[in-house]
Amino acid sequence: MLEKKPIIFLLLATATILIGTMITMVAPFKWINDPKLKIAEVKPYTPLQLEGRDIYIREGCNNCHTQTVRPLLADVERYGDYSKVGEFVYDQPFLWGSRRTGPDLARIGGKYPDAWHYKHMADPQSMVPRSNMPKYAFLQRPLDTALTSRKMKALHFPYTPADIEALKGKTELDAMVAYMQKLGSDIPWRKAAQAAVIGELKNPYQEDKTVLAEGKAIYDKECAQCHGKELQGEIGPSLADIDKPDAEVFRITYGGLPAGGMPAFGDALGKDKVWKVVNYIKYHQRR
Amino acid sequence: MGQQEGYADDVVKGFIIWSIVWGLVAVLLGVLISLQLAWPQLNFPPYFTYGRLRPIHTNAGIFGWGIGSFMAFFFYITQRLTRTRLWSPKLARFQLCLFNVVIALAAITLAMGMNRSKEYAELEWPVALLVVVLWVIFSVNIIMTIVKRREEQMYISLWYIMAALVGVAVLYLVNNVGIPISLTKSYSAYAGANDANVQWWYGHNAVAMVLTAPPLALFYYFLPKSTGVPIYSHRMGVIAFWSLIFMYLWTGAHHLLWTPVPDWVQTLAMAFSIMLIAPSWGAVFNGYFSMNGQWHQMRDNYLVKFLIFGITFYGLQTLQGPSQAVRTFSGFIHYTDWVPGHVHMGTLGWVSLVLFASIYYIFPRLYGREIYSVGMVNLHFWLAVIGQLIFSISMWIAGVQQAAMLHATNPDGSLHYSFMETMIELYPYWHARAFGGVIYFASLLVFIYNLIKTATSGKPAPVAARP
Ligand code: HEM
Numbered sequence: 001m002l003e004k005k006p007i008i009f010l011l012l013a014t015a016t017i018l019i020g021t022m023i024t025m026v027a028p029f030k031w032i033n034d035p036k037l038k039i040a041e042v043k044p045y046t047p048l049q050l051e052g053r054d055i056y057i058r059e060g061c062n063n064c065h066t067q068t069v070r071p072l073l074a075d076v077e078r079y080g081d082y083s084k085v086g087e088f089v090y091d092q093p094f095l096w097g098s099r100r101t102g103p104d105l106a107r108i109g110g111k112y113p114d115a116w117h118y119k120h121m122a123d124p125q126s127m128v129p130r131s132n133m134p135k136y137a138f139l140q141r142p143l144d145t146a147l148t149s150r151k152m153k154a155l156h157f158p159y160t161p162a163d164i165e166a167l168k169g170k171t172e173l174d175a176m177v178a179y180m181q182k183l184g185s186d187i188p189w190r191k192a193a194q195a196a197v198i199g200e201l202k203n204p205y206q207e208d209k210t211v212l213a214e215g216k217a218i219y220d221k222e223c224a225q226c227h228g229k230e231l232q233g234e235i236g237p238s239l240a241d242i243d244k245p246d247a248e249v250f251r252i253t254y255g256g257l258p259a260g261g262m263p264a265f266g267d268a269l270g271k272d273k274v275w276k277v278v279n280y281i282k283y284h285q286r287r
Numbered sequence: 288m289g290q291q292e293g294y295a296d297d298v299v300k301g302f303i304i305w306s307i308v309w310g311l312v313a314v315l316l317g318v319l320i321s322l323q324l325a326w327p328q329l330n331f332p333p334y335f336t337y338g339r340l341r342p343i344h345t346n347a348g349i350f351g352w353g354i355g356s357f358m359a360f361f362f363y364i365t366q367r368l369t370r371t372r373l374w375s376p377k378l379a380r381f382q383l384c385l386f387n388v389v390i391a392l393a394a395i396t397l398a399m400g401m402n403r404s405k406e407y408a409e410l411e412w413p414v415a416l417l418v419v420v421l422w423v424i425f426s427v428n429i430i431m432t433i434v435k436r437r438e439e440q441m442y443i444s445l446w447y448i449m450a451a452l453v454g455v456a457v458l459y460l461v462n463n464v465g466i467p468i469s470l471t472k473s474y475s476a477y478a479g480a481n482d483a484n485v486q487w488w489y490g491h492n493a494v495a496m497v498l499t500a501p502p503l504a505l506f507y508y509f510l511p512k513s514t515g516v517p518i519y520s521h522r523m524g525v526i527a528f529w530s531l532i533f534m535y536l537w538t539g540a541h542h543l544l545w546t547p548v549p550d551w552v553q554t555l556a557m558a559f560s561i562m563l564i565a566p567s568w569g570a571v572f573n574g575y576f577s578m579n580g581q582w583h584q585m586r587d588n589y590l591v592k593f594l595i596f597g598i599t600f601y602g603l604q605t606l607q608g609p610s611q612a613v614r615t616f617s618g619f620i621h622y623t624d625w626v627p628g629h630v631h632m633g634t635l636g637w638v639s640l641v642l643f644a645s646i647y648y649i650f651p652r653l654y655g656r657e658i659y660s661v662g663m664v665n666l667h668f669w670l671a672v673i674g675q676l677i678f679s680i681s682m683w684i685a686g687v688q689q690a691a692m693l694h695a696t697n698p699d700g701s702l703h704y705s706f707m708e709t710m711i712e713l714y715p716y717w718h719a720r721a722f723g724g725v726i727y728f729a730s731l732l733v734f735i736y737n738l739i740k741t742a743t744s745g746k747p748a749p750v751a752a753r754p
């Protein structure tokens with residue numbers, strides 16, 4: 001019967017695909033828009049950040065970078081607190097991505113100082129030699145702001161004419177870095193994560209030269225990009241003559257100095273490796 | 288039959304030729320982006336960076352190669368199953384021009400960075416509108432042909448064709464709703480987790496309505512044509528059809544496991560993905576049982592070889608897919624190279640092998656000639672299968688290895704490897720994939736050469752063998 005009635009067949013097929021659609025695509029709006037899930041600290045994008053986000057979309061960064069931290073140990077320890085629904089309410093479109101060729105960027109905001117991003121975006125391999133991220137030096141061109149107000153209006157984001165005025169002279173790279181620094185940093189998760197750091201603070205490797213090579217290897221990979229190959233300082237201060245006690249250097253490396261742009265390495269390296277690198281720095285200095 | 292009956296076949300030729308052109312572009316770009324991952328100095332900013340080329344690759348593959356050739360075969364099959372000339376061959380010729388304009392525009396605008404960022408729905412709104420026009424005139428032409436058909440019964444293939452027509456229309460319209468800012472820029476109408484859920488409802492069902500239903504329509508049509516024996520069970524086809532189109536729509540959130548999308552949506556997606564094994568394997572068994580007593584044709588008949596390997600990859604694909612939809616396994620392989628391994632077993636193994644078989648079936652008939660070289664067909668077959676297997680297998684290993692490294696912890700609970708330590712291990716696999724891609728590309732060159740020779744200097748076929 002059906003096999004002889006194309007129009008009825010079409011209607012029936014449409015109805016069939018609409019059942020799952022209603023339940024798993026239409027109904028969830030109600031759950032996701034639940035006012036209880038709103039997070040007051042999460043703010044809309046500023047004009048500069050929004051332009052940065054649009055460049056992120058234009059360049060297709062989402063083909064290599066995701067923007068959701070899953071509640072799994074490997075994600076949370078590597079990238080930070082897991083993502084919440086309320087953090088994405090201003091994301092049109094969402095940029096969660098489907099492939100992590102590079103690291104997740106949901107919480108990149110505040111991880112590095114601005115200077116790190118400028119250098120990294122222009123030439124990733126100069127910071128991370130085996131990275132396969134393309135070079136984006138061409139973003140050092142003037143930002144086109146012709147549509148900025150219209151974009152802000154369309155998305156109902158608050159702004160003042162002064163904000164638009166302030167975009168004069170900015171480059172696309174400025175916008176991109178502003179966007180990077182905003183990502184995931186509205187909720188104060190870094191502070192919360194930092195509070196939980198400290199354990200017993202005695203250098204287990206004091207005067208132990210056997211772990212120096214390992215400490216140096218960690219230093220070259222994790223720290224040299226900011227503190228220089230010879231500890232001479234670059235984006236971060238020189239560590240060559242650091243006069244802080246071992247425990248303090250450990251604390252800084254483990255927990256970071258988020259306000260000053262020094263990332264926390266506790267989760268990524270673990271206590272043992274942090275002590276080894278501390279040991280290396282202190283030894284280097286004693287020489 | 289054929290020209291004598293007045294079927295409109297010129298436009299079928301046109302679509303086949305152009306879809307092959309776009310397929311070649313897709314594979315070339317695939318090889319290029321796989322090389323870029325291995326050697327980043329192959330990025331040429333601003334237009335030819337990985338971030339801008341990857342969407343062109345996927346769009347050329349799915350829309351240029353996939354949909355382009357499905358348009359050809361929908362026209363071809365529908366006319367024959369209804370024993371009716373196409374409702375409007377003129378409209379179809381216009382459709383061919385528009386199709387090429389749209390794909391070319393897609394490639395150009397994406398290279399320029401006009402991109403909505405939603406996977407498989409990247410095209411900015413003016414181009415997306417042209418896609419809608421394209422789909423409407425296509426659907427009207429097919430459906431009108433079916434309505435005024437001369438063969439009362441509608442064979443399974445027509446069912447899948449009609450489902451694909453409405454399915455794609457609904458999905459595309461809903462996922463493309465946006466707020467235009469200018470001719471070259473728009474924002475999605477949905478935000479955050481809502482946008483994600485709409486997107487993957489679309490994304491997964493693009494797999495259903497573009498990469499599953501149409502190749503199944505072709506499979507159900509060309510397998511009996513090639514073997515000369517009917518399909519094993521019509522009834523099984525019917526049940527598989529309705530349960531397939533019912534279940535697929537529930538599964539989008541298996542792309543969003545462990546994300547902030549509500550848990551119950553994820554759980555439903557997981558459950559329905561596993562249930563999908565049944566209708567998927569319904570088609571696989573239908574194919575295998577149709578071969579009862581005909582297995583010798585795997586050796587003698589190259590069309591059968593393509594089709595049976597194709598449906599076998601489909602079978603593997605629909606076992607692997609549901610396993611990826613299980614939370615624990617997804618937590619492991621999601622976001623890794625495992626997924627491109629899955630994707631290309633589907634696109635290069637299943638979809639493309641069925642398309643090759645279908646083209647080998649109708650191309651000589653359209654030109655009234657015999658295939659130029661059967662040896663080359665076999666060469667094409669083995670190069671394609673080997674290239675694809677190198678690709679997929681190296682990606683599965685790469686995915687599992689990286690996942691294991693990313694999840695490895697020290698005794699104190701900290702992570703054992705930094706992200707970069709896991710990534711540098713991938714380079715050898717990326718080299719292997721590029722190598723597999725080059726072999727696949729070579730297989731296409733053999734394919735195309737053989738077709739050109741068939742059209743220009745193949746032996747004229749006896750009239751009986753014409754369409
Ligand atoms: C043999 C030639 C091909 C090569 C070397 C190739 C290579 C690639 C590469 C390197 C990626 C990116 C993977 C990643 O994100 O890590 C990709 C993605 C993709 N390709 Fe291909 N490709 C080929 C052929 C095709 C064809 C013919 C199609 C379609 C019919 C296709 C469809 C796709 C899709 C849909 C994706 C996105 C996958 C995802 O999001 O996980 N590819 N391809």
Ligand code: HEM
Pocket residue numbers: 098406490494498499538541542560561563564567601604605606607608609610611612617620621622626629630632633634637638
């Ligand atoms: C029962 C059938 C299937 C199920 C349940 C299934 C399931 C899945 C799942 C769970 C993913 C997400 C993997 C991840 O990101 O972690 C995926 C990705 C994908 N699958 Fe399948 N699959 C099925 C069949 C197919 C078929 C036949 C094709 C045809 C080519 C296909 C093409 C794709 C593509 C292109 C993606 C990549 C989407 C993206 O991330 O951009 N799948 N599939």
